[in-house]
Amino acid sequence: MKKKIIFSVLILVAVAVSIGYYMFQKPVESLRDKEATWQGSSEDLYDEFTADEVAGNKTFTGNILEVTGTVVDVMQNADSSSTLILNSSHPIFGVKCRIDPKFNKVETPSKGSEVSLKGLCTGINSDVELNQCIIQ
């Protein structure tokens, strides 16, 4: 009886440790199957965020947004990812979206094209920033 108890406890500990290890090692997940909490145009997102940054941080930052807009610039980043700038009412700034090929199977859109993408809003730094973007 005592042996059985010790054995069960050992198994439980082993399972707990492996779950913990698995959780700890888990890579950053794709947003593909996650729901967006806001949908709209890059122009509206930029205007709403810049109108009131404090309120904008509450509404957008940390949330998944689905944004449509025109690509006004495409940049190659230091890794294999690229960054798109989507249009806004501002002459320079807009919505900056980082596209990581590890989450996307389609090619990066070119300048001038219309896109619809889903990304995690990380805040505003002159541009409104979206990370881990998935091109729809």
Place this chain on the structure above:
Amino acid sequence: MKTITTILLMAVTLSGFAQDKYFTRNGNISFFSSTPVEDIKADNFNATAVLDSKTGAFEFSVLMKSFNFKKALMQEHFNENYVESSKFPKSVFKGSIENISDVDFSKDGEYPVAVSGEITLHGVTKQITTPGVLTVSGEKINSNAVFKLSPEDFDIEIPSVVRDKIANEIEVTVAAELEALKR
């Protein structure tokens, strides 16, 4: 980043003013913590930077939530427990290149520079100085620097349970390609 926005707006509205300014919005800022227990690396590929080639004024800013980690849990802990990115969303460096007159922006080449200024992180502002290199190639300027920051200096508390997993000094690497701002 109000200041960068203002500088750039001035640059596009006043003609002749723009040619001295170099700009990027996808600079790479990474940090690396190395201990015998674990190496941790995170990258931000969307840093914004402005360099004034005349005065040497140099400014960087990054969103803390835009740092990419390999492990989801590390990214979560970094944002929620360490840098508290919801409370302090941005980190900013404001400073200057002290020997800007040594850099010939019309001649391609590598120029060693001395950078000094103030870095604000986790709501704490500290003075830093670091050597760096500016590489001029045509209308592009590559800026590179490596320096060390200590989490303690920025009031970032690291729980004792993970203390041996996080280095006392974090190595920060800046690599940004700036382009001449054109009208």
